[in-house]
Amino acid sequence: MKQIKTVLAVFLVLSVVLVAGCSSNTDNKEQAGQQNGQITANDQAKPEKAAPDKKAAKNIKMTVYFPDENGQKLIAAERTLDISTDDKYTAAIKALLQGPKKGEGIAIIPAGTKLLGVTVNKDGLAEVNFDNTFVKKFSGGSTGEIMLVGSITDTLTNFSEVKTVRFLVDGKPLETLSGHLDLTTPVTRMQNIL
Template sequence: MAEKQSILNPEMKRKILAVMRILLLTAALVYLLIFISNNLFVDDQINVYFSTEDAQYLVAEQREIIEDDDLYFQIIAELNKGPESENLSATIPEEVELLEYDLDEDVLILNFNSALRENHWGGSTGELLTIYSIVNSYTALNEVQSVQILLEGQEVETLVGHLDLSRPLMYNQELVTDN
């Protein structure tokens, strides 16, 4: 027994092809609009982290960035300025400078002057908040997964004796609060 085949007439085929073309063009336009909006409207703000008043947690503050300036130097400059909120405390010792940096794949190597150690107020909590205010601020960038800290171009085991800096550090969510 022969199967019955339904044959679309040429007019019906043209209509189906026209609808398919419209759908394909619409999908392409939507994709293009999303792509353009993601790339044209680049976020011009960064998060930098400061200590809560009780020195237990870090809280992010948003800061405006200058598009033509080096982003990595802008982050440490914002950390050096300290918090804008009266409920937060600075985490970076005075006179700290970022001498240079290198992004090796997704590891950011930050080379600071010795003021990071010499001017630090000490204590295990103070060291933890200082280091992770730096690490969390930089790892908030998409291209940075971890941060290695150097002092005057040298690897260091610790800043002031409490936190292991011999390896790159990743974002620490446990220290962050919304406060």
């Protein structure tokens, strides 16, 4: 009989400890949720809101250039570039690919051209790499070639660190677009068409 009383006493003590522990754990959760102000109507803690996206939009303003309707000069067009996902050079060329708005001139980069990348080295050389649509679908003559090369070159040399531009197609240096301009050496800013 004494053993039964001892077993019952131990069982009673363990039950009290177990119930007290569970109650304490629930109280701790409620206190943590209340400190964060996150208790709902049924006293369940809500998950915390996700932290804001670290890739929040970062914008810069810059000038890009499109040829005028007569192919005599380039027209400056202001753009706000989103550089949260692309570097500023890539964003600038993508703005050219999107084309001009009304009154900003004409689109000169052949439709369907894909930008494969833009890099700028420590010497200020920008390399712009397009897919082969850039050459295959170009249909302009000497004036169109000057306007196209000038549009890209003058847009990129707006960045003070960019001094010259080299054109690549599918990763290989472009020698000429349609036989009128020598592109074997990097192109400097074409101030005469601005």
